[in-house]
Amino acid sequence: MKRIKTGWRPVAAILLLLLVWEVAGRVAEIPSWLLPAPSQIWMEAVAGWEDYKLHLFSTIQLTLLGFLIGTSIGIAAAVCLHLLPKLRQTIYPLMILSQNIPIIVLAPLLVIWFGFGILPKLIIITLVCFFPIAVATLDGFRQTSPDLLHYLKMAGADKRQIFWKLEWPTSLPSLFSGLKISATYSVMGAVISEWLGAQQGIGVYMTLASSSFRTDRVFVAIFFIMVLCLLFFIVIITIEKRVIRWKKKGVEQHG
Amino acid sequence: MADLSIIDVSKSFSGRHVLENLSLSVSDAEFVSIVGPSGSGKSTLFHLIGGLLEPDSGDIYLDGKRVNGKRGAISYMPQSPSLLPWRTVLENVMLGGELLGEKNREEAISMMAKAGLSGYEEAYPDQLSGGMKQRAAFIRSMLSPQPLMCLDEPFSALDEFTRLDMQQWLLSMWEEHRRSILFVTHNIEEALFLSDRIIVLSSGPAQVKADFTIPFPRPRKESVVLSQDFLEWKKTIYQELRVMT
Structure with a gap:
């Protein structure tokens, strides 16, 4: 119920924005190759479905695969670095440095090294996904409560039990924050990697559209990138709510 | 069965003696409380029994087995739940x-x-x-x-009413199950009301200062707290603690 009560505000804001855009475009007579009106974009989105649906599916596939690889490596790296503190001291600064390399610069290099296949694209998505998830998970491990740790040690838990029964569940909320960021990044990463050279994908569709001044198609592409990010986000929030049930139940307090 | 014997245990941290030749024992189905000023090494003692620390010298036996530095030999209840x-x-x-x-x-x-x-x-x-x-x-x-339960000031974070409730509840649970309990507390009344024996520790380095056997009959009633005997005992233990400071 609460969601319906507050949910209309952003929806109304978007509708208002679209309306202003539509009206302003008509009144000022802006040519459609410069800025198409929302109605024109919508028409193109409906009419061009057959043209771009393959692009869309290929991007979804690439995103999911890249996200899966990137987050797996991110989580695995976080676990390793957490369990081996010396390794963490060595690698952690390098990890931060690696994030300062602009992906846009790195991407053409990857194409030179690995060609136009799927590998350089997956590397790009992995690179953008990896960092948020690894850092978030590592931070999660650090939030382990000293009281609980003390209890488990006194009760005779070994290192493995402490990890699985205490540190891993402690890190889950942070891990999911990282997943949410990675999810949106991975869509971006996929599109950027497709700009560089691919047969299919929203990125390809977008480059073709902009080089032929089909601005309406560029907007269709932007629209679908946003929808993809949003869907991805929603899926992760849904899983999060299932996994971390204990967090919000505390609201109904006793005594 | 649970028999805890701590024999001549010493422990120091960077030259500061926390425990020195400390010996005490808990026999089967006995409720023993340890009272002492804060900083008297009570938690160090628990860490030694729990195996998180190893004594510099001396031995800890549980049911005849040496458990120095061995984790998981006791069941533990900390101050926070x-x-x-x-x-x-x-x-x-x-x-x-x-x-x-x-x-x-x-x-x-x-x-x-x-x-x-x-x-x-x-x-x-x-x-x-x-x-x-x-x-x-x-x-x-x-x-x-594990047969021996170590309780580390379990009620100190509770308000007074809840604490009294919890003491009675603990007593009734214990009288039903009769486990060996080693109980650390700041609170003399709590120790008197619950225990068979009270061990008073001195501070810096911790040694057993006094070992009282509490004669109140079991099952214990709440009214025992208001009796003249109880007050006398409280005075005795209080004075024992006062002498140190």
């Missing part, structure tokens, strides 16, 4: 056994019922009040298979 927030209360109270690979669901449920926690099996710790959390923590250590 330390329930895992992502587990239901039932999963939490079974944790002690689970760590040693002995989970007993039925026993856990019936023990929860005795503690007045039935209906809360599937609740999360956040939903319990402070006293209920401590009861859950106590049941967790009761359900642990």
